[in-house]
Amino acid sequence: MASRTPLYIKMHEADNVAIVANEGGLDAGTRFADGLTLVDRVPQGHKLALTDLAAGAAVRRYNVVIGRMVKAVPAGSWIHERLLEMPEARSLEGLPIATAQREPLPPLEGHSFEGYRNADGSVGTRNILAITQTVQCVSGVVDFAVERIKRELLPKYPNVDDVVALEHGYGCGVAIDAPDAVVPIRTLRNITLNPNFGNEVMVVSLGCEKLQPERLLPPGTFAIAPEQAKGEGVGADVVCLQDGAHVGFMSMIDSILRTAEQHLKRLDARRRETVPASALVVGVQCGGSDAFSGVTANPAVGFCTDLLVRAGATVMFSETTEVRDGIAQLTARAASPEIADAMIREMAWYDAYLKRGSADRSANTTPGNKKGGLSNIVEKAMGSIVKSGSAPISGVLSPGEKLSDRGIRAGLVYAATPASDFICGTLQLAAGMNLHVFTTGRGTPYGLAECPVIKVATRSELARRWHDLMDINAGRIADGEATIAEVGWEMFRLMLDVASGRKKTWAEQWQLHNQLVLFNPAPVT
Ligand code: CA
Numbered sequence: 328m329a330s331r332t333p334l335y336i337k338m339h340e341a342d343n344v345a346i347v348a349n350e351g352g353l354d355a356g357t358r359f360a361d362g363l364t365l366v367d368r369v370p371q372g373h374k375l376a377l378t379d380l381a382a383g384a385a386v387r388r389y390n391v392v393i394g395r396m397v398k399a400v401p402a403g404s405w406i407h408e409r410l411l412e413m414p415e416a417r418s419l420e421g422l423p424i425a426t427a428q429r430e431p432l433p434p435l436e437g438h439s440f441e442g443y444r445n446a447d448g449s450v451g452t453r454n455i456l457a458i459t460q461t462v463q464c465v466s467g468v469v470d471f472a473v474e475r476i477k478r479e480l481l482p483k484y485p486n487v488d489d490v491v492a493l494e495h496g497y498g499c500g501v502a503i504d505a506p507d508a509v510v511p512i513r514t515l516r517n518i519t520l521n522p523n524f525g526n527e528v529m530v531v532s533l534g535c536e537k538l539q540p541e542r543l544l545p546p547g548t549f550a551i552a553p554e555q556a557k558g559e560g561v562g563a564d565v566v567c568l569q570d571g572a573h574v575g576f577m578s579m580i581d582s583i584l585r586t587a588e589q590h591l592k593r594l595d596a597r598r599r600e601t602v603p604a605s606a607l608v609v610g611v612q613c614g615g616s617d618a619f620s621g622v623t624a625n626p627a628v629g630f631c632t633d634l635l636v637r638a639g640a641t642v643m644f645s646e647t648t649e650v651r652d653g654i655a656q657l658t659a660r661a662a663s664p665e666i667a668d669a670m671i672r673e674m675a676w677y678d679a680y681l682k683r684g685s686a687d688r689s690a691n692t693t694p695g696n697k698k699g700g701l702s703n704i705v706e707k708a709m710g711s712i713v714k715s716g717s718a719p720i721s722g723v724l725s726p727g728e729k730l731s732d733r734g735i736r737a738g739l740v741y742a743a744t745p746a747s748d749f750i751c752g753t754l755q756l757a758a759g760m761n762l763h764v765f766t767t768g769r770g771t772p773y774g775l776a777e778c779p780v781i782k783v784a785t786r787s788e789l790a791r792r793w794h795d796l797m798d799i800n801a802g803r804i805a806d807g808e809a810t811i812a813e814v815g816w817e818m819f820r821l822m823l824d825v826a827s828g829r830k831k832t833w834a835e836q837w838q839l840h841n842q843l844v845l846f847n848p849a850p851v852t
Contacts, residue, residue, distance in 0.1 A: 335375060347372065417652065475584060515543060564589070607635060610643045610756075614765060635819070689704050779832050
């Protein structure tokens with residue numbers, strides 16, 4: 328806070344707790360303007376009781392019961408996670424189905440960006456050569472080759488932004504016929520088809536692995552001229568390291584470089600064109616959340632989500648364990664009963680998946696979340712869901728599916744993923760994301776090589792300390808220096824600049840690239 332006036336933020340009229348806004352927290356004895364006096368010292372972002380709370384009393388934030396008091400405390404007390412008993416997860420029976428129908432949001436016209444049009448109708452925000460790998464065994468060789476491609480070939484093709492090895496831990500030593508193996512396999516296939524890779528598909532395979540190239544990319548998954556497809560029965564260009572023609576390591580490297588150069592030539596011939604903002608496919612997620620996530624950054628993202636949906640773009644929100652506690656709000660917001668059923672299907676699948684591992688949604692919250700004032704997953708979920716704005720939910724994807732698998736061309740989409748930052752980002756890439764928005768309160772340097780990541784700080788203190796890592800400071804909302812709408816518009820304009828290549832995000836500037844992490848719910852062998 329610019330001033331030292333003690334301030335708390337209450338999210339809803341009916342709430343009986345609020346959070347302390349002041350940097351550094353507030354001491355016991357601090358008196359707010361309304362006369363409420365703190366009984367305990369309360370850290371920034373942590374909750375205080377606005378009234379006396381009896382043992383067993385329902386504690387409300389966002390007008391939702393986030394827990395019940397394990398003992399009585401007076402008004403002005405610090406309400407931390409040890410004082411709260413978490414409610415049971417909402418049953419998936421008897422949910423409101425598509426009951427919150429509202430007027431469609433008014434269209435937002437006249438916004439465009441400069442992007443790369445692809446043959447399949449998608450639009451890239453970057454022009455990247457991606458090298459797909461069928462199995463982890465080849466990754467050292469591909470890394471070596473990528474180093475040389477960047478040094479020797481890339482300077483000759485200045486319109487290509489980067490060369491990226493799609494490294495992962497899958498491909499062999501796995502129960503590849505298990506029903507759930509469909510998730511990692513389609514994820515890898517669909518990442519290969521991400522709009523930022525220009526529909527150029529190049530695969531490096533070992534030869535003896537379980538995930539054979541023809542299983543990963545069967546003919547017909549991708550429109551490629553037959554003369555470009557060298558691999559037998561594969562819809563892509565494949566370099567196989569165990570091929571008898573390779574004598575020695577350098578022969579493998581030469582083969583990868585030769586193949587890569589063909590793709591680089593075609594990518595280099597592409598130019599950015601003016602395309603409508605509707606070509607954006609934005610994945611939103613949060614990581615390293617604190618109690619401000621749901622007050623500043625996520626509501627600003629929600630406002631921006633509405634702008635994007637109004638402009639005809641596609642916005643995906645995800646993170647199943649973080650929306651599970653808001654399922655009744657989401658099924659009510661579904662555009663149709665079928666969409667609501669699909670939401671319930673994804674929640675039920677995840678409930679069963681967690682149960683197999685003797686866990687539940689409460690396994691989500693981290694020590695950092697709690698230190699940041701988030702007592703439990705119910706509270707975290709309410710702050711997370713606001714990223715989805717107010718539009719009807721018009722599509723649902725299972726993990727690893729891409730938008731076109733479900734015929735989705737626009738609107739607000741629930742792409743089911745775990746909340747894990749790297750797995751969520753990986754699955755959103757597979758869905759067809761060409762721009763990523765990531766909010767953080769505790770701070771994370773998260774970035775992806777495959778797609779620009781715009782990072783949004785929930786607090787000004789973080790934005791100041793991490794001035795060369797955070798792209799937007801939503802903490803100004805809590806400081807009273809900007810409104811949610813102002814930060815939402817700033818985000819929208821920054822997205823168009825970043826998508827056009829006019830601006831780089833900090834993660835791009837420093838080349839901060841997290842690994843792809845495939846979601847594999849199937850057994851390994
Ligand atoms: Ca996350």
